[in-house]
Amino acid sequence: MAVAAPGCRQASAVYADRDGAYELRFTPINSDAAAASNRFTLKVLKTSIELDGYVMPFNDPERAVGILMFKCPGGDVTGADLDACTIWRGAVYSVNAKGEIDNLQPEAAAAAENVFLPGVGPAIRQSQIWGNGKATVAPWDVLAFKECAK
Secondary structure (H helix, E strand, O other), X not given: OOOOOOOOEHHHEEEEOOOOOEEEEXXXXXXXXXXXXXXXXXXXXXXXXXXXXXXXXXXXXXEEEEEEEXXXXXXXXXXXXXXXXXXXXXXXXXXXXXXXXXXXXXXXXXXXXXXXXXXXXXXXXXXXXXXXXXXOXXXXXXEEEEEEOO
């Protein structure tokens, strides 16, 4: 896989959708004990809506699996609580300039050129964050590298 920006790690990569309506920003987890391999936020630009996301490695078959949540309760939560605040879940892929797809690599790896979240746009249209005063543009499922956060 080619590198999106020389020296940029996945944990610092920032991506944008083609319509300029969303920003996906990875942030470091900084924990060797974390079950997740990546943490990110998805901001709906021109609104106050920000979703929390995590990517976890999954085996059999090996996949990077993501979950995108909105206003999940903290502390001791049930599966029903998590289901209620989950906007999207699915495989998370990196895509290079040649169109080659791979699992998103852990946060210490070189940043992907593009991040592919299959079905995220339709999931947002069917969620609680869609409507007047909220998200009104569904993101394309591929977000392109924008910058490396400092």
